[in-house]
Amino acid sequence: MPRPEIEQITFTVDGREVEAPAGTMLADAAKLGDVDIPVFCYEPKLGAPVGACRMCLVEIEGIPKLQTACSTPVRDGMVVDTQNPRVKSAQESVVEFLLLNHPLDCPVCDKGGECPLQDISFGWGRGETRFVEPKRHFQKPVELSPLIAIDRERCILCYRCVRFSQEVSEDYQLILHERGADTFVGTFDGHPYVAPFSGNIMELCPVGALTSQAYRFRARPWDIEQSGSVCTMCPGQCNVSYTVRDDRVVRVLNRQNDAVDDGWLCDRGRFAYQSTYVDERVTGPLVRENGRLVEASWDRALATAAKLIDAAGDRVGALAGGSASNEDGWLLRRLMTEVVGSRDFDSRPAGLLSAGLQAALDAPEAQATVEDLDWAHAVLVLDTEPVDDMPVLDLRLRKGIRRNGVRLAVATSRPSALDPNAELTVRFAPGAGEAFVCALDAAIGGVGDVTGLAAAAGADPEAVEALGRMLREAGDDVIVVWGERLTHIADPERAANAARALLKASGRLGLLDGRTGSGLLQVPSGGNGRGLREIGVLPNVAPGFSEPAKVGRSSREIATATSAGELDVLHLLHVDPVATFPDRALWQSALGKARGVVAHAAFLTEGVAAHADVVFPSEASAEKEGTVTHPDGRLQRLRPAVGKPEGTLPTWQVLSHLITALGGRATALTSMMVTTEITEAVPFYAGITHDEIGGFGVRWQDRDASEDFPAGDTGPFSLDAPVAAASPNGALRLGSFRSVWSSPEVRHAPALKFLAPKQRAELNPDDAADRGIRHGQRVLVTADGTVVSATAHLRTTSPRGSVFLETGLGDESASALQSTEATVPSMVTVESA
Amino acid sequence: MSNHLLFENIDEPGLSSIEVYKRRGGYQMAEQALAMARDSIITSLKDSGLRGRGGAGFPTGLKASFIPQGKMDKFLVCNADESEPGTFKDRELMQKNPHSLIEGMIIAAYAVGANKAFIFIRGEYVQQAEILEKAIEEAKAAGYIGENILGRGVELDMWVHRGAGAYICGEETGLLDALEGRRGNPRLKPPFPANQGLYQGPTLINNVETLTAITYILKVGAEAYSAMGVEKSSGTKLISVSGNVRRPGNYEIEMGMTGRDIIYGLAGGIEDDREVLLWFPGGSSSPVLTKDDLDLPYDYDSLAGAKTMLGSGAIIVADDSNSVVDIAVKTASFYKHESCGKCTPCREGTSWTTKMLKRIQSGEATPMDLDVISSVCEQIMGNCLCVLGDAMAMPVASMVTKFRPHFEAHIEEMRVQNEARVLAEIAAQGNVLQGIAAD
Known part of the structure; x- marks a missing residue:
């Protein structure tokens, strides 16, 4: 469904003429006329109004009964009296009705002081009650x-x-x-109501009925300050507001930015903020002795x-993790290129693509935005699981489907949480993304043979x-949300x-010709994957996707080279390749062989x-300063x-010190100042300032x-994608995933610990039956x-x-069994323990 | 004797079977209708002046004309949730003459182009649901329901769906939610069911009696039908008379008959020749009338003029052996129990009113509480999502207004009684104390 055109109309509220978008x-x-109409049940984020609380009754000229303002669209010439x-x-x-059964325990209620019911009672209530009967009672509070x-x-x-x-998270539990x-x-x-987005209900609650177990009784509204920032734990980059008391984060709230998160978290x-204040956290520099x-x-x-790096000469490799800001990545890049003289650095776990x-x-x-997803004719989710890889996108997709009739197709190896909402789901073998996209291109009108591919x-x-x-037939606005995993x-x-096939297919659908509302939206594997890419934290790409003078080693090549003794020192910026990258064994050997490992963690x-x-x-999310790119x-x-733990330096400063210690220019x-260096180096970032980025980003x-964005160069496209192996001798293809709950923050935050995943092997019941395996065994x-x-x-x-096995679980990880070296997925056998 | 239409053959043995029904001329109207233009059926309905018999009295033809044209899934829903206290006319119709309802539904479905029809029947009507299911099977076998009805290329399928026992599911949008398998809560209107009803599709919802009447309107003709009754309340109406009358039951009357003729004529007067204390003219949600109102003509507009309503046509008569306080408590408790809880004034207001009335009943109130009750009813009326809140507020408010002296007398009587009891207790304690002192 295309985005509707909205015209401005004029109506009168309490004698004031006000202009507002029709509908x-x-x-x-x-509100546009500075008239406040009180509401409780109305929350535009939740979709169509329900008119249940009746708080917003107003009189509209020409309509005999009072009408609910939450559910009445404005029309031109409407005259409203509130x-x-x-x-x-x-x-x-x-x-009066709402307060009948409401305990007036505001002095001990967490919501007291920031409570819509208090505010509305004060503003629109009679200030007294005539109710003398016993109130309604429940056991309270309960979990x-x-x-x-x-x-x-x-x-x-x-x-x-x-x-x-x-209707929003569609977990249907409450x-x-x-x-x-x-x-x-x-x-x-x-x-228990356990779901990836359950915490949002506490913010939706207009009274103190739903409170955070982690925040309960920790502060009163007059003890706290709100501080806006951006969450960097995944590519969703939701805008957040940290609640700070005595220089400690005690709560995280949404900071609604419709272009990014729709106000959900x-x-x-x-809850991961809790991991900022645990004993396990590294709060000062450590040295191996x-x-x-x-x-x-x-x-x-x-x-x-500095000594380790200096001694290694240019035999240094570096990796940047997804939570690295543009500034962190930039200084790591400068350290490597200007001081060390090595181009062996990467910000992706695998898969090297040319600058062009x-x-x-x-x-x-070719770029689709998050907001475009609301009004697309059709969306293809390709090789990514939004709820794990970029959670807030899951809610966005559900919203488009439910409210605007967006048609969804899901093409993944592992069953997706969005399957029930999809008009069409296609499964392909784990790791066979390339062949699948080639087949898709053929099906859209390309040259290949669909059946064979x-x-x-x-x-x-x-x-x-x-x-x-x-x-092909859905309409003009088609968006492909694809995982970097492809x-x-x-x-x-x-x-x-694989990338070329994606571009071919997209081109055939007209996604690359600059039309607003259609295009590609990549889900990178790192939170700031796009930013790190654009500023050139890749071995073969210079800032702004220009070609570098010399091409260095990619992640996997760094691992191989270190294992082979060709690189001496590894510099790990907010990343632990053993824990999170594929090829676990290779990385273990590489780190073991390295003469020095410098880590920010x-x-x-x-x-x-x-x-x-x-x-x-490394700084916690709430301590970080800089920029990221969505x-x-x-x-x-x-x-x-909040301030950093005493005596701690921010990562950009550590990198800056290293640069000077090794004889580099002290510019940052x-x-x-680092941001400015970046905007000067990346042509299409030119002139962006912190002020321009503002609260909601740019x-x-x-x-x-953006006119200075370089022309792409796709290169020749071939159809000889490798064939996904069948299952010889009862072996199964190994697929992997990383759940939303798999991260050190979840493992260390007391409130979230219970969600930390344990390894499970997801099997088709028939495959399980063939092997005599039962559920839960x-x-x-x-x-x-x-x-x-x-x-x-x-x-x-x-x-x-x-x-399917999960990654990021130590020795039990899928990555222990996986190698990206093979062009076909790893084969495994599964048997009862 | 009134002119019988819907009840014409109602006591014919075996009328619920298709053979007897057809022998009595059944399904001829459906056959005739399918040969007519859809518009002309709707025009007939408009001309007949038929108004919805479920309670709201909305013109049936006009409602049918709101269903959008065009090829899409459209739904016809028969509201057989008959849950208004005092109402039992649809039960008799469905039990004794199910085919006349089905025939009316076939005609209505054809008129608006609906291809799927549902009868949402209250769960307690087990026997009636089974009769309807059987009748639908018979109609299907006879070719009146199916993919190509009577070879005319008209498609209609029909189901009986049993409710799970909630008054609110008689509210049309609550019914739709329940039919879709969700919690039966009323929806916000607009959108009206005609545009977005069942499964968001265009939906015509009508009461059992309304749909049945369609068959008879075609039979006698719109003109003859509109000639019956009085202006703006044409035709006949099934009324359920209950309470302290000699002959309670369902009667078919021509609109405009007086209350006195119904209660003292058809229903045989009051038991033991007592006086009427009050009567509900249109189910327990209608504001009550007194014995002074007995000569009101029984039609939509006359009753509206007396600040009450014809509603579902259920007349409940209470004689002067009853206490108005008990009636008020009973009425309020019912609506409190049935309030769905979705909107604030109804959820909290019905519960509060019931608590206050019970306090009055048990003698722990003062006349000031009556003012609070009136005020609370005032606060409910017109401010709710659906009419359930009003359904309690209207009769209760009317009782408190019209019978205030009764309430005050009860309060005073209970006060005296309680006072005497307390004094007796104190005296008893005093005796004990004296006894202790004497020891």
């Missing part, structure tokens, strides 16, 4: 989940939370029990690191044909060909703990909400400097003699012939 609900439109005695009496009535406490006596039954669960005045909110069977983003990491002074740590190809994928003409991808040819038809192939030619993850010679503390090209600003005296594609997954144990998890939607 705006009166409750919102009145103040007359009749309306006033209705407002007072509703406040709705380990994260949320529910006080049913305070609940005013606006049922925002239930609507969120039913419901209303009983009826009438006995109604209460709960889950169907009393099970995932539970990881909401007699095989153990011990606390050291900054001078000593910097000197040790990268530029073709990231071209402004689909078979090579392990996909159903008819489903691929149907997908091609759907995308190009995570060690062989650069194969990685490039917040937690001593396994690779860092075992091999780092110097560890510099997957749709929006530069956003990180502002420190503030973080902002998309570089919307600025004049322990199994052993073996490849080339390496064994990972897991719990069998049977899913009827899981494709036959494949097994």
